[in-house]
Amino acid sequence: MSFSSEMQAVVDELDRCDAATILHNLMPMMKAMDAKLDQLLERTASKSSCAFCTVEHNKDNHFTARCSKFPDSVSRTAQASKLHLCVKCLKPEHDLDCGMKCGNCGLDHNSYLCSCRRPHAQQLKRPRN
Numbered sequence: 001m002s003f004s005s006e007m008q009a010v011v012d013e014l015d016r017c018d019a020a021t022i023l024h025n026l027m028p029m030m031k032a033m034d035a036k037l038d039q040l041l042e043r044t045a046s047k048s049s050c051a052f053c054t055v056e057h058n059k060d061n062h063f064t065a066r067c068s069k070f071p072d073s074v075s076r077t078a079q080a081s082k083l084h085l086c087v088k089c090l091k092p093e094h095d096l097d098c099g100m101k102c103g104n105c106g107l108d109h110n111s112y113l114c115s116c117r118r119p120h121a122q123q124l125k126r127p128r129n
Contacts, residue, residue: 051090051112052079064090064112073115080113087113 001009014022048058052070062068070076077087085092087109088100102109105116 051085052076052083073113077109077113080110 046055048055049061049063050058050067051064052067053062057069067076070079080087080090083092086094086098086100089098090110090112091098100110101107102114102116103111104114107114
């Protein structure tokens with residue numbers, strides 16, 4: 001069978017199908033493509049290097065530890081809550097128990113949200129000569 005006769009057979013088959021049947025058959029493929037497109041867009045979207053600031057508000061491209069817009073634990077905790085971030089790992093989506101603990105006090109929150117200071121932090125600094 002030649003290419004043109006194969007194409008004619010496909011066209012004839014399409015003529016026999018009504019639009020509803022064609023759409024019904026195409027919908028699963030279109031939904032799968034839509035899901036893949038959403039994943040691609042999410043993966044390639046610009047992300048801020050600061051957990052608390054959006055890309056638009058992070059003009060200086062600062063990191064979370066250097067955030068001057070949310071400089072203290074109270075404002076950072078409020079922003080994390082507003083953005084629905086995990087208070088342990090500061091990510092929007094993860095397993096229910098991410099297992100992170102504060103490096104300062106060992107409690108169930110991120111170090112950037114900790115209001116405690118390490119009691120021996122001064123002792124860890126090198127003495128000046």
